[in-house]
Amino acid sequence: MPGCLVLSGGDPVSEEFSASLAQALRAPKASVHRKVFPDGESYVRLPEDATGSSRVCVVKSLAPPQDKSLVELLLILDALKEKGVSRVEAIVPYLAYSRQDREFLANEAVSVRAVLRAIRHAGAESLYTVEIHKEESLSFFEGRAVSVSPYEAMAEAIEVPDGDTVVIAPDRGALGRAVRLARALGLPYDYLVKHRDRVTGEVFFEPKSLNVRGYNVIIVDDIISTGGTVAKASSILLSQGARSVTVVVAHALLVGDAWRKLVSAGVRRVYAANTVAPASGNPKIIDVAPAVASALGATA
8 A cells, every 4th residue: 555654553452453454555554652641641642654654544443441542542643633644544443432323312422423523523534443333323424434344354264163053143233244254154144033921021032043953153243341142142042952152253342250251151262353452251363454454455
């Protein structure tokens, strides 16, 4: 990508992601200098390479601590804008605050809208992220905005269990993710639906169409935070006769006792993209920076 400098936000996740991205793009890489003042405020300083470039791709995951990551990204973008860099692109592997994408209750702040507007106003001409919670949220960014699917790249590194295997989404909203992964793996797919017993009031879940008895199941979703949703899905599927449960997720935050929940629910293995550093557990991390590089290269 001629004229592009890959600029890392300096944290460990962004450093590793930007190194892979720069290699895939055959582009130079630099890193910002960052520190924290005694009162907790963030400080960033651009490298000389960045101020002399015409096109800079800023790599900054909004991984925990999300607020500090966001502030650092805005500081970097604003500094580049002030230095007159003509084309600044924000590469945000994990876009925090994406789940509040509308007013669920009256007068709520729509966090993804606020974050995307802030990134644009700070100086980003375009934005690339990995598997945003809902792709329609990108309409809040007044510029080119792309959500890169990681599942096709992840499929190449997944060890599919021996025997019949099916890809399952934990709900209808995640079905598109299951479709993408299943097609890349050449497997059937389905999603879980919720039912309520009209007599007892008990709520239970089951696949929409497929009988999972005797099947290995791959659950796919965009994010695991506390692990409750995926753990429940795993327990249900195993109780219905599934032979094993593997999980594929774009963003494995795994906060609190999430890993313990997954293990207790019978999950045999977790695959995660390299967009955040998991707070617990030991998932198999898969590099999806080359997929972002392909999206960037298409607009070079």
